[in-house]
Amino acid sequence: MFDSLPADLPSIAGDLCWWITFLLMAVTPATLTPPELARRWRVKSEKILRFIRAGELRAFDVSTKPGVGRPRFRIPLDAITEFESRRTHKPATKPARRKRRRNAEVVEFF
16 A cells, blocks of 8 residues: 655655644734633633733733723733743742851850
8 A cells, every 4th residue: 555655755744744833823822811811820810800900911902992891801922921930939049147246355265
């Protein structure tokens, strides 16, 4: 059945991989909704909305009449990475040792 394979099979396979990558990138959204981000972070969507309203998480409103009625927020992926980098835990630096004040009048024998 497969006695003779086409000579340009590696080229076809490379092109196929390129197209699959391209299609996956096209399907991946550039923005997330608050419920989608909440599922990703395993928190309630109300918490995401609080971050947006507090100005900690950048988002834009795509509702037909912004400012009137219920907002429909979209959060760009770069805003998510900025927020995550700001909120990432950094190990605490060890405080400098405090030197003991020595009294000049006291003579130490030990």
